[in-house]
Amino acid sequence: MLDIVVLAAGKGTRMKSSLPKVLHPLAGKPLLSHVLDTAQLLGEKDQGQCELHVVIGHGAELIQQSIDNNKFHYSLQTEQLGTGHAVQQVMENLRSDAITLILYGDVPLIQEETLEKLITLVDDETMGLLTIELDDPSGYGRIIKDAQGSVRAIVEQKDATADQLAVCEVNTGVMAVKGSHLKEWLPQLSNDNAQNEYYLTDIIAIARKNGIDVVNATPQNEMEVLGVNNRRQQAELERYLQENIAQQLMDEGVTLLDPYRFDCRGDLQAGEDLVIDVNCVFEGLVKIGNNVSIGPNVCISNTTIGDNVVIKANSVLEDAVLGNNCDVGPFARLRPGTVLSDKAKVGNFVETKKALVGEGSKINHLSYIGDTTIGKGANIGAGTITCNYDGVNKFKTEIGDGAFIGSNSALVAPVSIGKNATVGAGSTLTKNLGDNELAVARGKQKNISHWERPVKK
Numbered sequence: 001m002l003d004i005v006v007l008a009a010g011k012g013t014r015m016k017s018s019l020p021k022v023l024h025p026l027a028g029k030p031l032l033s034h035v036l037d038t039a040q041l042l043g044e045k046d047q048g049q050c051e052l053h054v055v056i057g058h059g060a061e062l063i064q065q066s067i068d069n070n071k072f073h074y075s076l077q078t079e080q081l082g083t084g085h086a087v088q089q090v091m092e093n094l095r096s097d098a099i100t101l102i103l104y105g106d107v108p109l110i111q112e113e114t115l116e117k118l119i120t121l122v123d124d125e126t127m128g129l130l131t132i133e134l135d136d137p138s139g140y141g142r143i144i145k146d147a148q149g150s151v152r153a154i155v156e157q158k159d160a161t162a163d164q165l166a167v168c169e170v171n172t173g174v175m176a177v178k179g180s181h182l183k184e185w186l187p188q189l190s191n192d193n194a195q196n197e198y199y200l201t202d203i204i205a206i207a208r209k210n211g212i213d214v215v216n217a218t219p220q221n222e223m224e225v226l227g228v229n230n231r232r233q234q235a236e237l238e239r240y241l242q243e244n245i246a247q248q249l250m251d252e253g254v255t256l257l258d259p260y261r262f263d264c265r266g267d268l269q270a271g272e273d274l275v276i277d278v279n280c281v282f283e284g285l286v287k288i289g290n291n292v293s294i295g296p297n298v299c300i301s302n303t304t305i306g307d308n309v310v311i312k313a314n315s316v317l318e319d320a321v322l323g324n325n326c327d328v329g330p331f332a333r334l335r336p337g338t339v340l341s342d343k344a345k346v347g348n349f350v351e352t353k354k355a356l357v358g359e360g361s362k363i364n365h366l367s368y369i370g371d372t373t374i375g376k377g378a379n380i381g382a383g384t385i386t387c388n389y390d391g392v393n394k395f396k397t398e399i400g401d402g403a404f405i406g407s408n409s410a411l412v413a414p415v416s417i418g419k420n421a422t423v424g425a426g427s428t429l430t431k432n433l434g435d436n437e438l439a440v441a442r443g444k445q446k447n448i449s450h451w452e453r454p455v456k457k
Helices: 031-044 060-066 083-088 112-119 179-188 200-209 231-251
Strands: 002-008 051-056 072-076 099-104 126-133 142-145 151-155 169-178 213-217 262-270 280-288 299-301 316-318 345-348 351-357 362-365 368-374 385-387 397-399 410-412 415-417
Touching (some): 002 083, 031 051, 031 099, 031 112, 083 179, 112 213, 126 151, 151 200, 179 200
Parallel strands (some): 051 072, 126 213, 345 362, 368 385, 368 397
Antiparallel strands (some): 099 169, 142 169
């Protein structure tokens, strides 16, 4: 059995933000979510016996609102009096016969494999501690070992002697210990130190005193255990994670024209022969088919894209669905509810919202199409606008197969345009148009001779 405790109560003053530190984003989701996702992966291997506890304090209500999951047990640390005090808030809920694993909500890249290795070290006579050697150990608690190589103590930097400060092996804070031991040792912690805090690390000395061997494991790399304490560290981890995602996608066959100018802030599922130009951003769940080309500076979120699609530069796609052989952009914006059927085209400076664009239909330039259904093979001229909003309510426009809408037309919804109907350029339609009909709804041209332009006074 496994009890996982995630410490997430700190304010994070060095972030200089009103947002709790653990809610700051990394690759599109909060730091805390990364840790909880890894914890849940561990829990799934515990055959349903794992319990996950999150200790919150600063911004507790906001954290619970942002990460609402009935699988987590939240405990409140009203005063931040140290890591030992934080774990004390869940002590009565820990199971004596379970292994307790302690993680941190601001250490987002810890890997499942590392934690599994740490957990396997724990039994009735040992506890596990995750340590790492750093070239610059400043700010970290130093690992003090005995002659046999077992951990004897952890000394915080503020309390360390000059010899202890020379030690490069440091504490990551991650540990695993039998619940029965932890429940016995936590009440013995003292705040007699420079910070007047209850250090969780002090249980190392207590464990040794009780004949428990402290065995250490190490992560695969330093980035795995780096915490986020300021904006610089946040950016450093972001770039590291993005480079890893880029490498994985390229290994899967995706062409990234510059992997260092690529951002995935969600789940990108790619088919074969996907080519992605520079400065593209993917958010949420994005599914892309085969033989797709995406130009530079494109943002795509929660969108499904079919095969043989071309998305040109500077386009934005959100909550949209694209069929096969579609052509989008440049500078197109597909807003939520947009569905492009096969071979549809949405060109430059076109905005769509809740629009179903039929097979082979074209909206080539400078148009707004909202709350609209367009049939097959229709052509929407430049400057066409569906006037779908009266200031209070939204109304629907229906355009039939093969319809031709002339440039600079305004279609005032609710309005229906029949199959193969034609709307003359510059028209404002307020009434339905039948199949094969022509509508010319504009004032008669009037030319005035000898007209004098206004002059500046």
